[in-house]
Structure formats: structure tokens, C-alpha cells
Amino acid sequence: MKDILEPFMFPQNIMLYALLLACCCYRKKGLWLLLAFYYLAGNSFVANQLRDWYGSYSNSYTLSAQSTVVVLGCGGSEAALPACAKARLQQLAALMPDGGSVIITSRYCQPYVDYLLSMPGNYAIDCFFGGDNTYKEFNSLAAKPQLKPDYILTSDFHAWRVAQLTEYHGFNAKVVASSSQTFRPLNCSYNCFFTVNLSNFDFYSKLMSEFASYAVFVLSRNRTDWYQPDAVL
Numbered sequence: 001m002k003d004i005l006e007p008f009m010f011p012q013n014i015m016l017y018a019l020l021l022a023c024c025c026y027r028k029k030g031l032w033l034l035l036a037f038y039y040l041a042g043n044s045f046v047a048n049q050l051r052d053w054y055g056s057y058s059n060s061y062t063l064s065a066q067s068t069v070v071v072l073g074c075g076g077s078e079a080a081l082p083a084c085a086k087a088r089l090q091q092l093a094a095l096m097p098d099g100g101s102v103i104i105t106s107r108y109c110q111p112y113v114d115y116l117l118s119m120p121g122n123y124a125i126d127c128f129f130g131g132d133n134t135y136k137e138f139n140s141l142a143a144k145p146q147l148k149p150d151y152i153l154t155s156d157f158h159a160w161r162v163a164q165l166t167e168y169h170g171f172n173a174k175v176v177a178s179s180s181q182t183f184r185p186l187n188c189s190y191n192c193f194f195t196v197n198l199s200n201f202d203f204y205s206k207l208m209s210e211f212a213s214y215a216v217f218v219l220s221r222n223r224t225d226w227y228q229p230d231a232v233l
Contacts, residue, residue, distance in 0.1 A: 007195045012042065016196055041204050042196025044188045051185050054207065058159035058177035063096035063151060070149040070173070072137055072162070073106030073130065081111040084155050084178070091178040092153055093119040103147065105130030105137045134158065134165065135217055135227035142169045143229075149173045156183045157206045161214045182206060 007013060019038060023031045040046050063069060069092060074085040089112065092102065099122035104112045109127035116123055130137035134154075141147060149171060154162045156177040163175045182203055186192075217227060 044186045044192040047200040048185045057163045065098040067150045068101040069151045071153045087178040131229035136229040138165045
């Protein structure tokens with residue numbers, strides 16, 4: 001009973017019901033539109049359906065030892081490896097425990113290489129700086145015609161954009177994604193149809209940033225070269 005009733009008392013849900021009351025009292029179209037946006041963006045059932053759709057752009061595979069896997073860079077420094085990079089390398093080790101060819105596109109290669117070598121598996125590792133964003137990384141990979149990756153590994157919230165870039169550059173590769181808390185489906189019972197969850201707004205903000213980023217690339221790729229790495233210019 002506590003799990004059913006407690007969400008109704010959360011501040012974001014009190015705001016939802018206050019907004020519903022205002023709509024009923026004032027009967028303004030703008031208020032109804034605001035209510036619809038607030039509800040649909042925060043409702044767990046709706047968001048979980050979108051999470052399921054978004055997750056279809058990446059799947060889990062069993063990678064053979066003959067596979068060539070590109071691990072896209074995830075920042076960091078010369079001495080530290082960020083959590084997103086660790087998650088990607090852990091996912092790689094879990095899916096390809098017997099070793100294979102691994103290409104890493106990071107500015108700071110040593111932490112990536114050291115972390116991967118500390119894990120089980122006999123990997124053939126190559127690392128180079130592909131650029132400071134995903135678009136530059138893909139152009140760097142495309143500039144190496146001898147490189148034909150079987151899989152491209154990224155984080156789950158980049159999966160759709162990476163899938164689009166994989167197709168755009170003509171790579172015959174599958175997208176593999178490491179999971180993050182943001183994109184984990186929320187537990188949803190009957191009360192989820194009548195409540196909103198703040199974590200869903202974080203999900204939508206990341207989703208919108210991915211779509212906006214790719215839209216800027218599509219609109220400007222024929223007129224600018226901001227997405228080209230210095231080595232390719």
C-alpha cells in the first residue's frame with residue numbers, strides 16, 4: 001500500500017494535480033497543452049516505451065575472437081578513466097572474453113589501454129585520437145579504408161546517433177552499447193499511469209540533445225567542416 005500511495009504525495013505529482021485542477025477551473029487551451037506536455041514527458045509508462053524503442057538501436061551480442069571492435073572515446077585525462085569509459089570496456093570484456101582486435105579513439109590512450117589489459121582476455125589493442133566529438137571520430141575512422149569494424153561500442157544514450165553515423169559512413173558494423181542508469185526502465189505499476197517521475201525529464205533532455213546534435217550535423221555537414229578532425233582537413 002505504501003508503494004502505491006507514496007508517489008501521489010511527491011511534489012512533482014502534487015504539481016500535476018494542481019495543474020489538472022487549474023485546467024478544470026479555468027478551461028484554457030494553453031493550460032491543457034501544458035498539462036499534456038508535463039504528463040507525457042514525465043509519465044513512466046510513456047517514457048519506458050520510448051526507452052524500449054531507443055534501445056532497439058543497440059543490442060547485446062556475443063563477439064568472437066576474430067571481431068574488430070571500435071570503442072569510441074569517452075573523455076578522461078592522462079591519469080584517470082571516467083565511469084562511462086570503464087562501463088564501455090567492461091561491456092567489451094563481458095561480450096568478448098577470448099580477445100580480439102580493439103581500436104580505441106581517445107585523446108588519452110594509456111588509461112584505456114591499461115584498464116583493458118588489466119581485464120581477462122588477450123586483446124590486440126590500437127589507440128589513436130580520433131577527435132574531440134563523435135563526428136570527428138567517425139571521420140577519422142572513415143579516413144582509414146583498411147579499417148572495417150564489426151562492432152562499434154558506445155554508451156546507450158548515444159546509440160541512435162552512432163547508428164545513424166555508422167550508416168552514413170557506410171560501415172557494415174553493429175552498434176553495441178554499455179548501459180547507464182538514465183536509460184534503465186523504471187518499475188511501473190498501476191500508479192504510474194497517474195503520476196510523473198522526475199528522472200523521465202532527465203531522460204528526455206538527453207534524448208533531445210542527441211537528436212539536436214545530429215540535426216545540426218545534417219544541416220551543416222555540406223557547408224562547414226567543424227566535424228572534420230584536424231588530420232583530415
